[in-house]
Amino acid sequence: MSRLGKIRHPPASSDDNNFKEALKQYENKQYKKSIKILDSVIKRNSNHAQSFTLKGLVLESSDLPEKDEAESYVQKGLKKNPKQPLACHIAGIYYRQVKNYAEASKWYQAALDNNSTNKGIWRDLSTMQSQIRDYKNLPKSRLEFLEEQSGYRCNWTGAALAHYLNGDYAAAEKVLTKIEDVIKGSLGESDMYEHSECHLLKNKIIADSGDYARALKDLDELVEGGEVRDGTALLEFRALYLEKLGRDQEASKIYRQLLKRNPDNVDYYHSLERTLGTLNKPAALRLALYEKLARFYPRSDPPKFIPLTFLKGDAFEKKLREYILGQLKRGVPATFVNVKPLYKRKSNIPVIFKIVNEFYNSEENSDPLIHTWTAYFLAQHYYRIHDYKNAIAIIDEAIHLTPTLVELYIVKARIYKRINQLEKASSIMEEARLMDLQDRFINYKSTKYFLRANNINAAVDTISLFTKNDETSNGVADLHTMQCIWFLTESADAYFRLYKSALQQIETVKKTPSETQAEELFNLNKDVVTYSGLALKRYGAVIETFGVYWDDQLDFHQYCLRKGTPRAYLDMLSWGDHVFHQPIYMKSLVGYSNVTFDILHNEEYFKEVLTARPVKKSKKEKKEEGKKRELLIKYARANVKDEDVLGETLVKKLVDMKNKDKLGELTKLITKSEYDLSIDSQILKFKLNFELKKFVLCLQSLNKIHAVNATHPSIGALYLKLHQELNDSNVQDAIKKILILGLTKNFGTLVKNENRELVIDELVKIYLKHDTFETGLYAIFANTVVACEKFTARLDAIQAALDPYESNYLEYYKL
């Protein structure tokens, strides 16, 4: 944490001495005592900047009631004297502690700029700069610290990496060469791993500078020197460089060596073919190559499988038969999964079916277990081609043969899920789970299927068999602590569905007047708030967890250097750069935004429900309601101390906020996950900026989506939404001009076409042509922009083409 101990103090006044004492108390975690001293200093000397900032820091570290005022003290201190190095340093530490790394970086820098003599700050500064990817200023801090402590290799590596990240490859190489020369001959065995990694780092840097010839020469020297221990890397680097230099034949030889090391790596086979130049050669020749490789590596799958991806006709059937039957006869459960990639080519499907079906009905197949696995294959085949009736028939046959195989029930449950019999699916999965209580996988499956059926209590009870339930009655809190993303997203989705179902039920109840109508509506309205709140909370938990992932990088900016793993460090950085673009994160962010927008668009409704008084109730009814609520809380509690288990306060806060603040949180999140190549991220940005009425930014997002996928189903709806603004008199003419100009670029004549019917026809034809779930989503969206029969007709057609599960799922989005 803090390294305040190293702060060197200017000649002391009594205030300074008191400050020093407060600092000591802070470091000993005597926060109350520290505050007492600081208060006395502040009282005496209201210009003692560092005492103010220190008070902020101490408050932040403590559990004292004034903790909320921490930042205001820090800011007060900085305002009093923004050039006081101690005050700046403490502010840096404070901001680091509250995870505002950009601010921390700023104040560390300020401390140094104002002649702080504490050189350790350079190291902390470089950590902050690495975390916020401020590579431009990183080399300076790393170099300054290197000068301070040049006796440690890690500081040299750090400086080299800083140059590298800043794009200065020559400087990076120079630093690495220099330290190599210095330490030559004085390395012990324990230093050799780091030495090896640094050699490879340097080699990579040379290659990344584009000079492959020199990188190759350096590689020769490394091999000769014998100091590099990562043999695979040496070969992979060599193959890559040779290929870059156009020496394909030599590269192919290296790939053969690599195959010898690991004949299961599919990439090596593809690289071998690329360098041999066989990719465009006749299939027979390629097959000969793979047959030879298969003889060399008889236990490897790729040389048997890859030919199936390019063979056609009889040759394909022959090889496929060998491949499939070879596995089925050995009773390989994953046979279907292995051939599944071949289903992408439609003409393959009947061939696969013919082979397996013939085998299923043949005499040869007398072993009941092999017979079962073959039926298992066929069930998955039917599942894959959406023939659920036959899929059920054959999986039942398999279960009849071997009712003790868990795998069979998993497939059966999946089939029932697809035909939208979710409760039945979950009961089948549960049946399988009961056969093997110690299997985490089936436990997870069963939990997930309960969630899909919106049966949250059963899901929680099931998963809680495997969680730590010390402080709570079930595992929900533990799953949050353990960052169990799948559970969080699945339960978020379940709450989202329950929220939408409540809306749906409200519509039904409204249509059928009865004595209890008022009460029913009251309860359902409450459900809407509760479940939307819980959905927000769960999606929020995923978002928070990813924030923790991102934060976790912090320790590694120094740790990796000390451990001598610079290459792994670079991998981590690129992972960190994309952590918020991962699909599962994006999915949660989309879910979070959807619910937030829903609430904001229906603010009045939510306000009304939140303040609504219950219909008069008898004692018994009240008791029952209390019980129901208790149960809900029991199964939703994500944290022992949580005072807003059901997220009601969260919803209330959102609707009570000032207008300008309402989208603040969302803006932060969406900005953080922004990525040009991610369509979801751009759609979110579009929606957000639309709310903020920043239409030019919407246009930008639309163009980015268009650049990634010119016929993406979202485009039609977004275009329509933006185009509508052209008719809005509140929009400035200058903005309209920009919009017209921008839209014309990608949408040509559509922009000026006055005939709305024709425009919609065109949009449906171009953007809503596929029968997919996603297209369905955007047909619904388009219909909310412009209600139109053409959209609903198209949506109906899509829903009819989808399987019942997806088709039904779209209903949730209609509400």
Next chain:
Amino acid sequence: MPSIALDDLTVNNLGVFNKITAPKVYPEAYLKASQESGELAQYAYFSEVSVGVITSKTLQPVNSKSPIGLLIEVIAVLESYSKKFDVELKLVEHIEQVAEKRHLKKVYVLLKKEDQSEWMVKFFNGRGFEKEDANAELYKGLGLGDGLLLKKEL
């Protein structure tokens, strides 16, 4: 031919029991007791898939202090694996071995009416099990009445 392996029942796989004996369903308490009897109850595995089960208990006459033998209560093998891979044989052999280890000289099997298939009776006869009078003085009060009692002297 795939090898048949035997293994104990565990608290975690009791769910398989009634899948094997279906349509017959045994109550939870019986499953639990069988599992706790250790080697007296076994699953049979065919290529690591459970396909058969046997349970047995010591047969203790009412008026005697020492048991006279082991009584096989349940023997069931999934239909498609039954009668052809010696699953039944392996299960019965195991119980016989346990009896021998415990110095019990007799193994019994009580076949309930619905279990008395021709094949099953023949199978036990083939292994030296012979019909025994369930109403004999020795077995009084043990509730062996309804069913075919077979006995093998080891």
